[in-house]
Amino acid sequence: MKVGILALQGAVREHRNMLHRLGAQTVDVLNPQDLRGVSGLILPGGESTTVGKLMLRYGLLTPIAEAGRAGLPIFGTCTGLILLAKHINNSSQHTLALMDASVERNAFGRQQASFEADMPIPVLGGKPFHAIFIRAPYIEKVGSGVTVLLRHDEKILFARQGNLLAAAFHPELTDDTRIHEYFLSFIIEN
Amino acid sequence: MSEVKKETGTFAVKTGLAEMLKGGVIMDVVTPEQAKIAEEAGAVAVMALERVPSDIRAQGGVARMSDPEMISGIQQAVTIPVMAKARIGHIVEARVLEALEIDFIDESEVLTPADEAHHILKSAFKVPFVCGARNLGEALRRIGEGAAMIRTKGEAGTGDVVEAVRHIRQVNSDIQRVVGASHMELMAIAKELGAPYELVVQVKELGRLPVVNFAAGGIATPADAALMMVLGCDGVFVGSGIFKSDNPARRAKAIVEAVAHYQDAALIAEVSKGLGEAMRGQSVAQMEDRDKIADRGW
Numbered sequence: 001m002k003v004g005i006l007a008l009q010g011a012v013r014e015h016r017n018m019l020h021r022l023g024a025q026t027v028d029v030l031n032p033q034d035l036r037g038v039s040g041l042i043l044p045g046g047e048s049t050t051v052g053k054l055m056l057r058y059g060l061l062t063p064i065a066e067a068g069r070a071g072l073p074i075f076g077t078c079t080g081l082i083l084l085a086k087h088i089n090n091s092s093q094h095t096l097a098l099m100d101a102s103v104e105r106n107a108f109g110r111q112q113a114s115f116e117a118d119m120p121i122p123v124l125g126g127k128p129f130h131a132i133f134i135r136a137p138y139i140e141k142v143g144s145g146v147t148v149l150l151r152h153d154e155k156i157l158f159a160r161q162g163n164l165l166a167a168a169f170h171p172e173l174t175d176d177t178r179i180h181e182y183f184l185s186f187i188i189e190n
Numbered sequence: 191m192s193e194v195k196k197e198t199g200t201f202a203v204k205t206g207l208a209e210m211l212k213g214g215v216i217m218d219v220v221t222p223e224q225a226k227i228a229e230e231a232g233a234v235a236v237m238a239l240e241r242v243p244s245d246i247r248a249q250g251g252v253a254r255m256s257d258p259e260m261i262s263g264i265q266q267a268v269t270i271p272v273m274a275k276a277r278i279g280h281i282v283e284a285r286v287l288e289a290l291e292i293d294f295i296d297e298s299e300v301l302t303p304a305d306e307a308h309h310i311l312k313s314a315f316k317v318p319f320v321c322g323a324r325n326l327g328e329a330l331r332r333i334g335e336g337a338a339m340i341r342t343k344g345e346a347g348t349g350d351v352v353e354a355v356r357h358i359r360q361v362n363s364d365i366q367r368v369v370g371a372s373h374m375e376l377m378a379i380a381k382e383l384g385a386p387y388e389l390v391v392q393v394k395e396l397g398r399l400p401v402v403n404f405a406a407g408g409i410a411t412p413a414d415a416a417l418m419m420v421l422g423c424d425g426v427f428v429g430s431g432i433f434k435s436d437n438p439a440r441r442a443k444a445i446v447e448a449v450a451h452y453q454d455a456a457l458i459a460e461v462s463k464g465l466g467e468a469m470r471g472q473s474v475a476q477m478e479d480r481d482k483i484a485d486r487g488w
Contacts, residue, residue, distance in 0.1 A: 008450045009213040009234065030451060045210050047234040047270055054232060054450055078210070106269060111293035112316050114203045115196040134206040135271065135293070152194060173206055 001187060004029040004038035006064075008054040010046020010079060014172035018180045032063045040073040040187040043080030045134065045170055048105065051079055052094045061094060068098040073163045073186035081166040082137050089140065099161050100143030107138045107155070119169075121150050121158060124178045131157070131169035138168050163190065199316030204338035207271065207294065207318055208402040211235060211339075211425055215415065215446050216404065218242050218429040220260075222267035224438070231442035235271040235294070237427065238264040243300050243347030243483070244430035244469065253301040255283040261290055273320070278487045279305020288317045294339070295319045297332075299486035300346045300429075309487065312336030322406065324357045324484060326364030326393070327383030331488075333401055334386040340399060342423070343484040344407015347430050349471025351414045353484060354407045358421045361403070368393045407484065410435070410468045412448030412458050419452035436466025 005015050007028035016026050019042075027034060029041065041064065043051075055061045068074050068084075074096075076084040083095050085103040108114070114135055118128040131150075139156035142148065150158035157168040163186055171179040197203075214234030219225040225236045240256040241249065255276050265272045271293035276283035278297055283304070287295050297310055299322050312319040313336030322343035323329035329340045342361060344354030364383065368390055371379055376394060380387040392400045405418035406427035415426045428445055435441045444461040451457045479485070 011209045050232045050234050110291045115198045117194050117196045
């Protein structure tokens with residue numbers, strides 16, 4: 001199993017380490033040809049305006065959007081969640097427009113509002129997940145095809161739409177592999 | 191679910207923001223207009239300051255924290271993180287920046303130091319700090335005080351990359367020495383480096399610094415920026431290099447692309463075409479020692 005990681009900017013190394021721990025191979029995606037042969041794709045956290053611009057400039061938006069529509073499992077964290085969404089409130093930012101969701105950027109405020117907390121996520125089973133939120137977005141509302149996996153204070157923080165998975169927080173910054181395992185199960189089913 | 195306990199200002203949350211900046215370019219800006227140009231070019235963050243380092247160098251005088259009004263104006267102009275500089279050891283400037291809800295404080299040798307003996311105890315703040323370092327000992331002392339991110343100092347405002355290279359080479363070679371040493375030797379190395387022992391042990395385990403490390407000080411071209419990535423930096427700060435050049439918007443964009451694709455020489459060649467003149471700069475080798483900023487702080 002070879003999983004692509006969008007490597008234009010952001011927390012690439014942490015996702016790579018997590019996947020290697022789980023026995024998956026990874027490839028850094030910088031150009032469209034790097035997508036060849038990948039069975040899944042991770043869109044890491046970073047600065048969404050930077051990553052969005054670089055994806056557009058290097059012709060990555062269209063091929064990734066097409067692959068996502070064709071069923072390629074894609075997991076976005078934070079910036080990745082923004083990139084997956086069909087609608088971003090108060091922004092004309094370029095996205096893949098795959099997930100039927102409206103996203104609020106920097107929704108909790110500036111860095112001093114960034115936080116960590118144990119959040120119960122039933123789909124993962126077992127103990128709560130230690131979620132780290134960094135200048136995080138959240139999903140304000142979703143369409144009927146989207147399953148909400150974590151909601152807190154009316155904010156959707158973790159969601160799935162078929163082959164697409166989106167988290168407002170950063171499982172790659174923890175030692176807990178459950179969310180990455182959950183994503184890899186999409187690839188195995190696929 | 192209202193029983194969920196949220197913790198803010200933790201070390202994980204501070205270093206987490208630094209992790210998100212990796213592979214990116216942080217640009218010095220002195221006006222909201224420049225901040226917008228930087229954001230449009232793809233900067234991951236901007237550093238709000240009153241004068242870029244080359245002007246501080248040219249004009250002399252005491253360099254202090256920027257006017258809060260100017261910082262607020264820049265915060266309103268962009269959605270990317272905004273950083274600002276406090277003087278080394280100036281606890282109150284740092285508290286003022288924290289009150290302004292700045293995203294990251296740079297305790298910076300580019301400003302005139304307020305305390306020649308003590309750096310700020312950064313763990314006492316909710317806001318993350320980045321600090322300069324010339325070698326592993328200096329980096330670990332700052333992390334010991336609570337810095338969530340390090341930048342090699344280079345020589346700010348010169349446009350000469352030689353000191354930035356010297357400092358990252360030194361950090362890398364110090365790390366190699368720690369990694370190659372036996373556990374029994376680490377206390378002696380900690381003593382020699384003047385670094386907290388626990389952090390030296392952590393460097394041996396990780397094989398790298400425990401926090402993100404950017405390059406700074408003298409980066410003027412896309413190739414300079416990519417060079418720092420090749421040498422193992424996680425990203426770059428560009429100060430005077432952009433807005434003291436002929437075509438800031440194009441140069442900023444080119445540097446962003448060169449950092450993202452730092453191993454792709456053909457691409458760096460392409461983005462480097464026709465950028466106009468880089469900042470004139472001054473050669474560090476021809477400078478007097480007293481004019482060097484990197485020696486401020488310890």
